[in-house]
Amino acid sequence: xxxxxxxxxxxxxxxxxxxxxxxxxxxxxxxxxxxxxxxxxxxxxxxxxxxxxxxxxxxxxxxxxxxxxxxxxxxxxxxxxxxxxxxxxxxxxxxxxxxxxxxxxxxxxxxxxxxxxxxxxxxxxxxxxxxxxxxxxxxxxxxxxxxxxxxxxxxxxxxxxxxxxxxxxxxxxxxxxxxxxxxxxxxxxxxxxxxxxxxxxxxxxxxxxxxxxxxxxxxxxxxxxxxxxxxxxxxxxxxxxxxxxxxxxxxxxxxxxxxxxxxxxxxxxxxxxxxxxxxxxxxxxxxxxxxxxxxxxxxxxxxxxxxxxxxxxxx
Ligand SMILES: NC(=O)c1ccc[n+]([C@@H]2O[C@H](COP(=O)([O-])OP(=O)(O)OC[C@H]3O[C@@H](n4cnc5c(N)ncnc54)[C@H](OP(=O)(O)O)[C@@H]3O)[C@@H](O)[C@H]2O)c1
Numbered sequence: 563x564x565x566x567x568x569x570x571x572x573x574x575x576x577x578x579x580x581x582x583x584x585x586x587x588x589x590x591x592x593x594x595x596x597x598x599x600x601x602x603x604x605x606x607x608x609x610x611x612x613x614x615x616x617x618x619x620x621x622x623x624x625x626x627x628x629x630x631x632x633x634x635x636x637x638x639x640x641x642x643x644x645x646x647x648x649x650x651x652x653x654x655x656x657x658x659x660x661x662x663x664x665x666x667x668x669x670x671x672x673x674x675x676x677x678x679x680x681x682x683x684x685x686x687x688x689x690x691x692x693x694x695x696x697x698x699x700x701x702x703x704x705x706x707x708x709x710x711x712x713x714x715x716x717x718x719x720x721x722x723x724x725x726x727x728x729x730x731x732x733x734x735x736x737x738x739x740x741x742x743x744x745x746x747x748x749x750x751x752x753x754x755x756x757x758x759x760x761x762x763x764x765x766x767x768x769x770x771x772x773x774x775x776x777x778x779x780x781x782x783x784x785x786x787x788x789x790x791x792x793x794x795x796x797x798x799x800x801x802x803x804x805x806x807x808x809x810x811x812x813x814x815x816x817x818x819x820x821x822x823x824x825x826x827x828x829x830x831x832x833x834x835x836x837x838x839x840x841x842x843x844x845x846x847x848x849x850x851x852x853x854x855x856x857x858x859x860x861x862x863x864x865x866x867x868x869x870x871x872x873x874x875x876x877x
Contacts, residue, residue: 607691608744616697620800703866704761724768
């Protein structure tokens with residue numbers, strides 16, 4: 563028979579763990595978003611240039627605008643030159659003193675020689691203070707692995723775009739950041755990294771890579787003054803999410819304004835207070851969480867397929 567004192571000890575341990583989890587969750591909501599004052603970004607960065615990938619739309623474009631507002635010169639790397647030109651013009655109109663350079667590169671191209679020819683020299687010759695690894699690719703709608711829209715090619719692209727540029731560009735800016743002993747690297751991951759997202763296998767797993775990668779780098783470069791941050795958004799209203807603006811799906815400007823204030827404050831966060839509150843759901847027991855996520859993914863898939871069918875009939 564188990565004695566009463568063993569049971570009491572176990573109960574105390576369980577209670578302490580629950581209290582710890584609750585206090586930690588509260589801290590991650592309250593401290594970065596309501597208490598901490600943002601550190602001087604230029605001091606953290608050390609260099610005058612900010613590199614932003616996937617910067618002609620959505621979250622990346624909002625980071626570019628916010629960094630320009632903070633006085634950083636911009637190197638924008640994205641897929642479509644016409645969109646890069648339009649984004650550059652928009653930024654220059656609002657922030658005349660900021661230099662903006664662009665590189666069009668399709669990050670589904672995994673050829674290292676192309677990186678070396680088209681992307682890396684522009685990074686290496688500038689004093690890059692901030693790198694925002696934002697570019698990312700998702701599915702059109704949730705689906706089990708072998709039925710994902712776009713087939714094997716799309717699965718390959720999601721893996722490549724979500725993992726490779728973050729790894730390569732980070733490795734390319736680190737030498738100068740190490741030499742200066744400062745610099746900021748922001749990796750835009752996703753809250754999909756926090757759970758086993760059924761029907762989003764490659765997307766969710768590739769975002770888990772981004773979180774894991776940043777966690778390891780924080781250890782590897784712990785002796786330097788380099789800031790490495792991971793941002794794990796829930797839903798932000800963009801072309802990718804197709805979500806309408808709401809309290810829980812902020813527009814990109816408000817979202818990024820909030821996220822940027824947390825650089826140097828917290829190493830990993832969702833980016834805004836409402837997402838941080840929502841993310842408490844990931845504290846649920848795994849069994850319950852898996853069930854909820856699967857049900858939700860299946861409902862989103864059913865709605866997407868109904869919409870498709872309707873559109874096909876209307877043609
Ligand atoms: N929106 C959300 O709710 C949400 C939630 C969690 C995580 N995230 C993450 O946040 C990041 C940004 O997402 P977003 O919603 O802002 O996306 P978005 O609105 O679709 O914008 C994506 C940007 O990346 C560029 N891009 C896409 N594929 C590219 C490629 N192969 N090569 C080069 N550039 C490419 C796009 O350029 P083009 O327009 O020329 O294609 C565009 O500028 C992603 O990493 C995403 O996973 C977003």
